[in-house]
Amino acid sequence: MTLMFERSQRVAVLGGGPGGYEAALAAAQLGAEVTLVERVGVGGSAVLTDVVPSKSLIATADAAVAISEATDLGVQFYAKGAEGKPLKPQIAINLAAVNKRLMALAGQQSEDMRTALLEAGVTILSGHGRLDGPNAIVVSTSQDQGTDFDRIEADTLVVAVGASPRELDSAKPDGERILTWTQLYDMKTLPEHLIVVGSGVTGAEFASAYMNLGAKVTLISSRDQVLPGEDQDAAKVLEKVFKRGGMQVLSKSRANSVERTEKGVLVTLSDGRTVEGSHCLMAVGSIPNTAGIGLEDVGVELTGSGHVRVNRVARTSVSNIYAVGDCTNFFPLASVASMQGRTAVFHALGDVVIPLEKLKITANIFTAPEIATIGFSEKDIEDGVADGIAYKLPLAANPRAKMQGIRDGFVKILARKGSGTVIGAVIVAPRASELIYPLAIAVERRLNVDQVSRVFAAYPSITSSITDATRAMHQVYIAN
Incomplete structure (x- = not known):
């Protein structure tokens, strides 16, 4: 009208x-x-220069991971050598083309x-x-x-x-070696060693992407965990994935300055330690x-x-x-x-x-795995801001996750005591941005865990983790 x-x-x-x-x-x-x-x-x-190119870059990184981990599912890639013997090819990233x-x-x-x-x-x-x-x-x-x-x-x-x-006087971006996230797309080759200063959403996303593209990555975090302010369980999963992938995570470390050197960059930390790399991404807010x-x-x-x-x-x-x-x-x-x-x-x-x-806004962090959230957090419950309970179901218990070789992640649902009304959720999983939607509806429409559990989920599916978690909460919320 x-x-x-x-x-x-x-x-x-x-x-x-x-x-x-x-x-x-x-x-x-x-x-x-x-x-x-x-x-x-x-x-x-x-x-x-931000959302569209960065998420497109992350999609390429996800594809690289899917190829590299396909051997876990029995898919093997070989090329014939000069004498007909099989050679295992390496994954190459053409960053200029990307x-x-x-x-x-x-x-x-x-x-x-x-x-x-x-x-x-x-x-x-x-x-x-x-x-x-x-x-x-x-x-x-x-x-x-x-x-x-x-x-x-x-x-x-x-x-x-x-x-x-945001730019710091002690770490002025030059567009070549010291970069903001808007300047990354001028690089023609994969950085040999990317130092990421800042472990918030932007820093974590790019650190995850470039690690999965094959670069050596060091993530400098001024806090005791990556993604400060986010769900602690989610941050722990991501940090475990980062370290397993070879990333160096320097927690409780503050970068005092970033200088250009003859071959790359030198980052000096507040405690006097230094980190040398080929490039530095400044992800210190906006x-x-x-x-x-x-x-x-x-x-x-x-x-x-x-x-x-x-x-x-x-x-x-x-x-x-x-x-x-x-x-x-x-x-x-x-x-x-x-x-x-x-x-x-x-x-x-x-x-x-x-x-x-x-509290009805769905947010997503496009790391690998992704982290999607909505509503109250578990910390809100611990601090008395919300009167509720939290239940976490690891994805490792999900049949479809096992089939797909998914090792990391979980579904966490927060419900109000007594009524069982869904008041928040955290999902750590591949495509968590898609999986969070039914729980966003539950928060928006004030559905309780029993109502969510009665909705049929396809079997096998990752989505069934949501119904499994809400079914498990039936007795829990009644008891409270």
């Missing part, structure tokens, strides 16, 4: 990443006059999104945007806001400017792209870190200005940015809107 306005509502969107794209598309579908301003291309950095493919995929995704917006009637302007009061955006061809610009007036503004890799775009001038409230404060419908402290995605203080995921974009526009234009809830 298209909303009917007394006059055409004008919506201007600053930034064309997942959040800005969805905001512009939804506004156009609701009959508004929409202008989108984007400086690097539709899809923003998420599509062009990077060319994934950047082409990113470019095509950007073009597809651009086409969708144009077909919906969105006007797209290429350039650097800045707020000019609460009802206008000026667009310049250069970041310093030169004289050549357009001025877009609108009733509603949506800010979706994203974030950029900073919002909110500086110098006029937010403070119009009264939009920012956090101390520069993120835009928003409520659950993505509204800022200025009533007609909304903000979505990684530039906000909400939740830095592309899927969340997309949902925020739609929610913001629905709210601004008077359509039905459901405010976002953080």
